[in-house]
Amino acid sequence: MTVKNNTSLLLSILITLLLLTSLSCSPGKSESPGSQGGSEKETAAPQSMSLAVFVPGVLAGSPTYEMMDAGVRKAAGEYGATVKTVEGGFNQAEWKSKVLALAAEKKYDLIISSNPSMPEICRDIKKSFPDQEFLVLEGSRIENDTVSTFLFSHLELSYMLGYLGGLITSSDELAGSNDDLKIGLIAGQEYPEMMQRIKPGFENGLKAAVPGGELDFRVIGNWYDAARASDLALGMFDEGVDVILTIAGGANQGVVSAAKDKGKYVLWYDTEGYSIEPGVILGSGVIREDKAAYEQTVLALTGKLAPGSSVYAGVHEGYIDFIDDAELYREHVPESIRTVMSAEVAKLRDGSLQFR
Amino acid sequence: MKKKRIPASLPVLLLCLGAAALVIILFSKTPAQTLYYFFPGVAANRLYLGEMLNSLVLLSITGLAIVIAFNAGSFNLGGEGQVYTGAICAVLAARQLPDLPGIPGILLLILCGTAGGALLAFVSGVLKALWDVDDLISTFLLSSGVAKLIDYLIAGPLSDPASYLITTEPLPDKYRLPSLLIPSPFNISFILPLILLPLFHYYLNHTRQGYELQMTGSSSSFARHSGLNMGIYQTLPLTISGALHGLAGSLVLTGTYFAGIQGLTSGLGWNGIAVALIAGRKVPGILPAALFFAWMTQGSRIALLHSDLTLELGAVIQGILFLLISSSVLRLKFKNRPAGGSPS
Incomplete structure (x- = not known):
């Protein structure tokens, strides 16, 4: 019996709500006449787009x-x-x-x-x-x-980061850098941009800095699994990788924490990343979207x-860059590396070096 | 007299509408506009209406799949994976047989999808019949595992190298169900629920097998002691349920996405359960229940796009709907078992 009473109470509340709804609906309709059937008559003023x-x-x-x-x-x-x-x-x-x-x-x-x-x-x-x-x-x-x-031009952005990766892995001044000339790249997925531009560009940059350098490329399979990203990164560090470029969305954090635990380094791709983990993130590119x-x-x-x-x-037109004016970059990256890096970046900025 | 004919879920549905309206009025800065898009806006143009009708068709098929299993006392929580399996089987069929003419080709794709979904659920049914493995667990686990495998297939071996999306190659035009309401995906498959729903209603209520199936659902020990072949009633309903899910999957492929894109199930399997619950687990309730659910989801999608409703708020509204729908079913359950029997 109580169910019936409840039901009728509910019904009356709802009918009130629905009435309110239908009342408040009418101005909405008149606000958007363009979306109704007769859409041929566009009344919008030409100036306001x-x-x-x-x-x-x-x-x-x-x-x-x-x-x-x-x-x-x-x-x-x-x-x-x-x-x-x-x-x-x-x-x-x-x-x-x-x-x-x-x-x-x-x-x-x-x-x-x-x-x-x-x-x-x-x-x-x-x-x-x-x-x-x-x-x-x-x-x-x-x-x-x-x-x-x-x-x-992802070729140029990944080239600069690969170049810096090469300098880091061959450095004698960085505590986390070993004798192996290996750097890593972790991607969320294998998508065309990654395989056709970012990975080749990154490898080009590495070879330009260290001709005998080796790239270890791994794929997570999604853009959120930070635990798996961390496992991958730890495995790569154990195999002699010193620095990893991570392009894995939400999973990036796993790579950063693995690098922090192992005393290794991370490169950040398309937004200012130095402040995320100072001393671990040694290089950051930016795409000026x-x-x-x-x-x-x-x-x-x-x-x-x-x-x-x-x-x-690309870099020459000012839509892509390597961030080298950040305080944290100057603080954590040895001057010898910064000098060589800025000479290479300068070539891209003045257009004497271009990858398209 | 007529009052008794009001289905038990009607007050809940009204409560759902009220709750949705309340959330919008409370949180939207332009409630009038949001409400417009949420309710009448769905019928405002061919695209919105066609998309809503298309999901109505698909939801009534997956809803029917759940109702069939419910009636036999089985729980199929693997709908999502079975829909996905149906879609990927159809993709594989299209790859293997690219040279068939259009109509036989589409029919074959749909048949393969249906068979794929059926096979997946059949495994759970056999596990239940032979070793009494709980179908609720086995359908869910099996479907989650298979969904991962299909994700891998789409991202790996079957992926379309020309696309930046995670998808298989698009179907050739001849294997696509043409739209009846361009540019929406609404297509000829709307006939299927109109055939399947009466067919299964008749099967359940007017055939001996249907009666025995429902008897198994009401009390499996009574059915066993009456001498029924329990093996059949533990595998057949689940298999039919899987087949219907697979059918929905092949329709999603041939009618909506035209390619095996990752994530194409979009909750179709889970929402089928919601539809079955709103329908009170009865076949005649499925069509109105699916209409309600399709309208609400389409309304929230459109409101999200065109008003200040955020993605999170849209999810909150859908969450409230689910909560209300499932809680109403809880109440029904307690009414049926006043002694508070074992959890199903």
Whole structure:
């Protein structure tokens, strides 16, 4: 009997709630007339453009996506455009339907994203929504591309870090450096960018610094398993590796803690990493995703971003760099290494050495 | 008179809607807009509606799979892995037989997927029949293990070298179920639940085997002492359940993703359990239950995309729904067993 009483009480509460709901719904409908059936009549003023940022993952804890979002928002702020940031979550299978939903709203002049896998998704969506424009950072172009891409030279970034790795493993001044000329690279997964650009670039850099150097390359199999990353790193250190470049997302922390335990070293890839573990992280690259996002968004907002345009930029253009002005870098890396390193980095900065 | 026909889960469903609305009103800065996208927004365009209908089709198949097992007293917690197995078997079939014409090809892919899912659940059924291995544990463990193996296959030997996604090569166009609501993935497979649900309703309630199956579910010792072949009723329902999951997996592949992309199950197996619970473990309840669930998940997805609802808040709302749905089932359970019998 009490069940019945409870039920009727619940029902009355719910009916009230639903009434509230339906009442408050009506203004929502009138706010977005563009999304209803008659979408041919676009009423948006030409000046105020609307942008969407699609994050293939989540913003919090991924500095590259935060940089992209910041770059887009800076440009949008200057030109009075609105920005909607959408997180796609970690299940890559769901990304396409989420971007598709953004495109289906037909209210975003440009959808901006950043990930090597996004161009293929956007090209596919472009077949259903030919008027939707896309800009993908970290994306490679194809023939007759319909999606604008901006690619950073991972060959150059990994070259610089490989070069520093070579200097570290052959150093006599660093306590953690042994006689073996071995350096390591740990990746979350084997993806095309890793196999075709980062790994070869890293190896090139190593060979340029130490011709007899050896690379130990390992793959975790995902981007979160810090315990497995730590196990891999410990095994590599036991086999004579002195320094590891880690590109494994959330699993990076496992590599860092293993290096700290063993008194070895880590190289950080695309964001300032020295402060994460001073004295363990001896080198850090940076990809200036915010700069690229800002400049490309400004082009789009001023109507100068051609659909299907592509940029391939590196150290010389200022979109990638090795961070050598950090206090922690000067403090923990011996001067002999820094001098040789800065001479090599200088060649990339002035454009006399380029890898594309 | 009519009041008695109200299904027990209706108040819970209304409570779910109320809870979702309450969370949105409390935490969204633009509650009106969020609520719009959450509820009526789902039907606002062909894409959203088609995606919702597509997941309605898939969920009613996985929901049916769970209901069948429930009715025979079996618990199939391996739906997720069985769906995945169905998809990967269809991928393998497409790789082995690239030259078939379209329609026989699609049918073969679906058949292979169904067989794959069935085989996986059959193993659990046989373990139960021969050695009394708890099906709840064995389906779950087997499916988790197989899911890891499939993840490896997709990332390794079967991976598409041309794609940056972790996926197998896309299916040729002829092996894809064409969309009925472009650009959504809603396709001809909507006919399947319309056939399967009445078919299994008839099987359970109007055939001797169905009766015996339900008898096994209500009391296995009574069934055993009545002289029923327990081996059949411990393996067959689980196998059918696995087959339906495999079917859903092959449909996800041929109708939605067109490639064996890692993570394509997207909780289809688990959500099938939720649908079965909302449906009160009865076949007639499946379609409305799946509609409710598909609408709620699609609503929260769209609201996430277009309002200020965060990913976490979306997850909170779904969590509340699950909690309410499963707790209502707990209550039903206690009603059925006032003496507080052994946990199932």
